Amino acid sequence: MGEEAPEFVNGEINLEGKDFKTATTVGHKTYLISRSGGESKSTISIRILDKSTQTWAVPTVLGTQPVHFEAHSAILVNENMILVVVKKGAPLIESIWFLEVNTSFVKQQSKITGTEVVVWSKGVLGRSQKPVVISGPSGVGKGTLIAKLMNDFPSRFGFSVSHTTRAPREKEIDGIHYHFTERSKMEKEISEGKFLEFAHVHGNLYGTSIEAVEAVTDEGKRCILDIDVQGARSVRASSLEALFIFVCPPSFEELEKRLRARGTEAEEQIQKRLRNARAELDQSNTPGLFDHFLVNDDLETCYGNFKKLLPLDDGSADSDDSYSTADSKATPSYTVLSKQDSEILLQPEIHDVEKGIASLLALDLSSLSGGAPGRTRGLKIQSVHKD
Ligand SMILES: Nc1nc2c(ncn2[C@@H]2O[C@H](COP(=O)(O)OP(=O)(O)O)[C@@H](O)[C@H]2O)c(=O)[nH]1
Numbered sequence: 001m002g003e004e005a006p007e008f009v010n011g012e013i014n015l016e017g018k019d020f021k022t023a024t025t026v027g028h029k030t031y032l033i034s035r036s037g038g039e040s041k042s043t044i045s046i047r048i049l050d051k052s053t054q055t056w057a058v059p060t061v062l063g064t065q066p067v068h069f070e071a072h073s074a075i076l077v078n079e080n081m082i083l084v085v086v087k088k089g090a091p092l093i094e095s096i097w098f099l100e101v102n103t104s105f106v107k108q109q110s111k112i113t114g115t116e117v118v119v120w121s122k123g124v125l126g127r128s129q130k131p132v133v134i135s136g137p138s139g140v141g142k143g144t145l146i147a148k149l150m151n152d153f154p155s156r157f158g159f160s161v162s163h164t165t166r167a168p169r170e171k172e173i174d175g176i177h178y179h180f181t182e183r184s185k186m187e188k189e190i191s192e193g194k195f196l197e198f199a200h201v202h203g204n205l206y207g208t209s210i211e212a213v214e215a216v217t218d219e220g221k222r223c224i225l226d227i228d229v230q231g232a233r234s235v236r237a238s239s240l241e242a243l244f245i246f247v248c249p250p251s252f253e254e255l256e257k258r259l260r261a262r263g264t265e266a267e268e269q270i271q272k273r274l275r276n277a278r279a280e281l282d283q284s285n286t287p288g289l290f291d292h293f294l295v296n297d298d299l300e301t302c303y304g305n306f307k308k309l310l311p312l313d314d315g316s317a318d319s320d321d322s323y324s325t326a327d328s329k330a331t332p333s334y335t336v337l338s339k340q341d342s343e344i345l346l347q348p349e350i351h352d353v354e355k356g357i358a359s360l361l362a363l364d365l366s367s368l369s370g371g372a373p374g375r376t377r378g379l380k381i382q383s384v385h386k387d
């Protein structure tokens, strides 16, 4: 790997003077996070020391990693995750990351990949809202309802672009409606843990990549997932908290009429979709799976009911005014200073304090929600003014 082996002093890893390495112990494991590679092309290396056997493991690292990763500091938040604060070169809100080491998502992916897994999840300020999962039989109008919502509120909602092995329809654009992909490529990526969920639907493979959900959250938007009932079940079982909505047709005859009128499928596919529709309608009644049911009879009425499930006038969704980012040009660096209960103090560099562009900050982690896959929401930051 071309890296120096970590030194040991009294059985502990010695990191003295190594600004680019941290060692954080969680139970009987120590997580060594370091930057490797040159200034221009740095990568993050994570290694796990099992203290009981004194053996090192290189874990599978999932989630989008921090960019601008140079010096950093780290502290244990709880037995599930480590807070990593990246120093230099990035605004504060791009600098706060969580490395999940023991969450239910980590355990789930560890089973799938058969390796040790750690997952990066970026901290997001304020109360951003849960993703919305929409399911329902083919032709019921899910796509129509979602398109209306995105058209009316483009800055509030973002669509999770799924991967699929089915062929594109005439008006579908790769990367916008779906990521159209080869089955072997998608299967490989699933085995690498890149998917939040996947399912075989109407003879094709469909799935939601972790990146698709993160991309929407990073834009500060509420994520909308259009997935089948099996997918909804997987998301329910995952650590992604979401709101689950099932859209029903007014009748089976009307569903068939819509599917035919859409004119996108050949007869054989229509028959397959209608057979699957009965199963989806049956399975939608699984207790505790869906939070809400909408009947899409008259489109405008259904759209009105859909919007009522999504608070749209709550302007506070993504903002948190306790910490001001007014001076966006200044990017002071912070180091983790201490932790008490769910409050972590971040210390700026002394010259930034003297210049008046930084002060001690308190990170309040008491309202964290979400986490990988996706982002860790609910972060609160407050300046601490010393008298
Ligand atoms: N599990 C899962 N299902 C998906 C995903 N993307 C789309 N689907 C579902 O796959 C089914 C077929 O979608 P599509 O081929 O676009 O046909 P349509 O539903 O008739 O418009 C629908 O039930 C979608 O909700 C995904 O990422 N995961």
Ligand SMILES: Nc1ncnc2c1ncn2[C@@H]1O[C@H](COP(=O)(O)OP(=O)(O)O)[C@@H](O)[C@H]1O
Binding pocket: 136, 137, 138, 139, 140, 141, 142, 143, 144, 145, 258, 259, 261, 262, 296, 297, 298, 299, 300, 302
């Ligand atoms: N309430 C409605 N009344 C009549 N037609 C509708 C209604 N909602 C959707 N449609 C039409 O039904 C067809 C299927 O809708 P679509 O949104 O593609 O369904 P899905 O995404 O659930 O497969 C489309 O041609 C759409 O224009």
